[in-house]
Amino acid sequence: MPQHHAPLPLVSSSGPVLHRSTTHATLPLATPYHSCRQSAEPHSRMLAVASRTRDKSATTILSLAMPFLLTTATATSTTSPRPLFPSSPRRQNPTTPHLRPPPPARRLPGFPAAAPGAPFLPRPPRRGMASLAATAAVAAAAEVTHLTQRDAAEIDEQLMGPLGFSVDQLMELAGLSVAAAVAEVYKLSEHTRVLIICGPGNNGGDGLVAARHLYHFGYRPSVCYPKRTPKPLYSGLVTQLESLSIPFIPAEDLPDDLSREFDIIVDAMFGFSFHGTPRPPFDDLIQRLISLSVIGNSVKKPAIVSVDIPSGWHVEEGDVDGGIKPDMLVSLTAPKLCAKKFTGPHHFLGGRFVPPPILNKYGLKLPPYHGTSMCVRIGKAPSVDISSLRENYISPELLESQVMPDPFDQFLRWFDEAVTAGLREPNAMALTTVNKEGKPSSRMVLLKGVDKQSFVWYTNYGSRKARDLSENPNAALLFYWNEMNRQVRVEGSVEKVPEEESEKYFHSRPRGSQLGAIVSKQSTVIAGREVLQQAYKELEHKYSDGSLIPKPEYWGGYRLTPTLFEFWQGQQSRLHDRLQYSQREVDDNIAKCIKLAEDALQQHGDSTSLIQNRSEAHHCHPIAIDDISSSIHRVSKGIADCITLAESTLRRINPREPEDFDYDFDKFIGNLETPKPCPVRGFQLDDYDDYLLDPLDEDVDVTMGIEFPDNIKIEDADDIQKERRKLINAKRAKRRHRAIETNQQGSGNLYNSSMGDLRTIINASQDARNIIIARQ
Ligand SMILES: NC(=O)C1=CN([C@@H]2O[C@H](COP(=O)(O)OP(=O)(O)OC[C@H]3O[C@@H](n4cnc5c(N)ncnc54)[C@H](OP(=O)(O)O)[C@@H]3O)[C@@H](O)[C@H]2O)[C@@H](O)CC1
Numbered sequence: 001m002p003q004h005h006a007p008l009p010l011v012s013s014s015g016p017v018l019h020r021s022t023t024h025a026t027l028p029l030a031t032p033y034h035s036c037r038q039s040a041e042p043h044s045r046m047l048a049v050a051s052r053t054r055d056k057s058a059t060t061i062l063s064l065a066m067p068f069l070l071t072t073a074t075a076t077s078t079t080s081p082r083p084l085f086p087s088s089p090r091r092q093n094p095t096t097p098h099l100r101p102p103p104p105a106r107r108l109p110g111f112p113a114a115a116p117g118a119p120f121l122p123r124p125p126r127r128g129m130a131s132l133a134a135t136a137a138v139a140a141a142a143e144v145t146h147l148t149q150r151d152a153a154e155i156d157e158q159l160m161g162p163l164g165f166s167v168d169q170l171m172e173l174a175g176l177s178v179a180a181a182v183a184e185v186y187k188l189s190e191h192t193r194v195l196i197i198c199g200p201g202n203n204g205g206d207g208l209v210a211a212r213h214l215y216h217f218g219y220r221p222s223v224c225y226p227k228r229t230p231k232p233l234y235s236g237l238v239t240q241l242e243s244l245s246i247p248f249i250p251a252e253d254l255p256d257d258l259s260r261e262f263d264i265i266v267d268a269m270f271g272f273s274f275h276g277t278p279r280p281p282f283d284d285l286i287q288r289l290i291s292l293s294v295i296g297n298s299v300k301k302p303a304i305v306s307v308d309i310p311s312g313w314h315v316e317e318g319d320v321d322g323g324i325k326p327d328m329l330v331s332l333t334a335p336k337l338c339a340k341k342f343t344g345p346h347h348f349l350g351g352r353f354v355p356p357p358i359l360n361k362y363g364l365k366l367p368p369y370h371g372t373s374m375c376v377r378i379g380k381a382p383s384v385d386i387s388s389l390r391e392n393y394i395s396p397e398l399l400e401s402q403v404m405p406d407p408f409d410q411f412l413r414w415f416d417e418a419v420t421a422g423l424r425e426p427n428a429m430a431l432t433t434v435n436k437e438g439k440p441s442s443r444m445v446l447l448k449g450v451d452k453q454s455f456v457w458y459t460n461y462g463s464r465k466a467r468d469l470s471e472n473p474n475a476a477l478l479f480y481w482n483e484m485n486r487q488v489r490v491e492g493s494v495e496k497v498p499e500e501e502s503e504k505y506f507h508s509r510p511r512g513s514q515l516g517a518i519v520s521k522q523s524t525v526i527a528g529r530e531v532l533q534q535a536y537k538e539l540e541h542k543y544s545d546g547s548l549i550p551k552p553e554y555w556g557g558y559r560l561t562p563t564l565f566e567f568w569q570g571q572q573s574r575l576h577d578r579l580q581y582s583q584r585e586v587d588d589n590i591a592k593c594i595k596l597a598e599d600a601l602q603q604h605g606d607s608t609s610l611i612q613n614r615s616e617a618h619h620c621h622p623i624a625i626d627d628i629s630s631s632i633h634r635v636s637k638g639i640a641d642c643i644t645l646a647e648s649t650l651r652r653i654n655p656r657e658p659e660d661f662d663y664d665f666d667k668f669i670g671n672l673e674t675p676k677p678c679p680v681r682g683f684q685l686d687d688y689d690d691y692l693l694d695p696l697d698e699d700v701d702v703t704m705g706i707e708f709p710d711n712i713k714i715e716d717a718d719d720i721q722k723e724r725r726k727l728i729n730a731k732r733a734k735r736r737h738r739a740i741e742t743n744q745q746g747s748g749n750l751y752n753s754s755m756g757d758l759r760t761i762i763n764a765s766q767d768a769r770n771i772i773i774a775r776q
């Protein structure tokens, strides 16, 4: 961890008071936007303000005014911090729950069988925990094993003997570690030109490999290799470098002023087999590096990086007679005793290949490597002046002509690129809420859904963010994709997602997370971590049969509908690209239009189900007809309102494809007109009834239009009248039934055509969103 030279916040003498509260980190918009460029925030101003508070009286006032309360749970806590490295490999407590027992080791000749509890490399922390692990590694640096020259040579022999490694394999990994460590500290933008001075042995071989990797990382390496070893391994490494057109500079042709020509000098002259005093030409080369160390600070000096041992140093005693003073030491396999005398700012360990038999045999305590890294910092953290910390971002330009017209598409494009780049948790976002008093608070949450409408995340409805949101629905989201020099800001208003949606998502989570959500009563003070663990255990037991874990009512999702997007791409010299999408004022009308259209659709959906339900339940009941008619009328009213508003709004805001829109719009109107008779059909039924009743009139030929079946015996007018009535009633029922079916079909058509057309309207409205992109 960097040492912070900037003044730090003040803490009261009574000490901070810490509440243990449960925190539970837990992704869908449609509107017009515009984008503009803003000047970079002057971080230095903040530091300047902070330094003014160094004034003593200010300190006193502040410390009195800011008494932080620490409600600690440690008194009841039974857990102790996990040691990063077991203090003694053989005394490691086998019951330590965090450490996995080592896999049974095959016994190799010359190596002890791995005893239970024998040391093994702690599992490397996941990426992203790097800074935490680095801090721990620094704290534990003193415990890292330092090897004698004899042990180093012996390990070398064993690796390349019974353990089956080949020298070129180890050299490749060693050289890669060196290049990785160099790249981690010396950024390409300021340190491009690298001179690698290689000695006659394997240390020189590591240098040749490092030169190749540095070339592929983007550096411009040159190699000085005065005593070439005539072995295929070395000549192969030389050929590889020649194929990359890497220059080889004879020692005598090196420029007089190395400072002017190189930004980094890699010392790969001697490693752990060095003895005595350096012989020519290395004596002179080492002397040149020594003289670089003594140049005054006013001259820009190249950084000296020593591979495994600062060349010329005694392998165990270190710098005994004014040797070179490297800025960086990359110890390989394990540091040698001389490394204890290294006082430079950057000490790294490389050579991530040490197998358990070596660890066991030599009782090696080594720090874990993080993620997939080939090197790890050991020793003290470099001292850092916070105000001088800056990256010179190198990224492709972000131009107005390149971004998508819709900010959601642009977001999804960047999101996909972050996923493709393998970033860890690209959906992590800082959520800022503001309570009713205007006090803001931020925390990281995980985006769980995004569509063309809004961003969704889930949380505890009892949390502070939830309280803030209930008081003030405005919130901001911030995505920061460091590795890509990108940031996205989103601002908008927040609402809860429907319960069914939360329910669905809740049950899609791992059972452990479901239980965690029940246990975690966020933002409430609890007695200690064990309270949570106990509650979790009880729930785990309760639901151990695999039964459904009910979603607590205090857990659910939020949806932020954006009103602003800002896409930031870091660039060199702070000339960043910052494009902002915002909405035009007309947006309110569009939103209203869409809402109306959606309401109309909703009603339509209702009326369709109503028709179905009614016709099933009351097959021929006339009341169904009335209901159908009135709901269709209602729907039509909604549609009509929607059309009026859609028309006036959409025409006014000059949609991007006016012809297409007009076409869709006309088609929509046309379709709406077609099924218009539909609601009237219900009343037509009465007309039919009248028509059917007409034949009963006295002056109408009673047999007209009626065919009597042969088996019906007609004797007098009364009989005829009776039979006619029966038949008429039957026909009436039949027709009524048919009429209802017709209605159903009619409204089905209306439903389908209107549904599609309303969708067209909605889509057209959304497409026509008046998005303004401005550079800030
Ligand atoms: N697991 C491991 O162990 C791994 C080890 N690796 C690497 O190997 C390095 C050890 O390599 P190494 O054994 O070849 O010895 P190294 O230090 O390069 O020098 C030997 C040469 O220097 C010469 N020389 C000596 N003194 C001298 C003097 N005063 N003045 C002039 N010359 C002198 C000596 O000549 P000699 O004295 O024998 O005549 C011989 O030619 C180790 O530090 C690490 O970098 C990694 O590659 C991977 C894994």
Ligand SMILES: [K+]
Pocket (backbone or CB within 6 Å): 203, 267, 268, 269, 270, 271, 306, 307, 308, 309, 310, 311
């Ligand atoms: K060296």
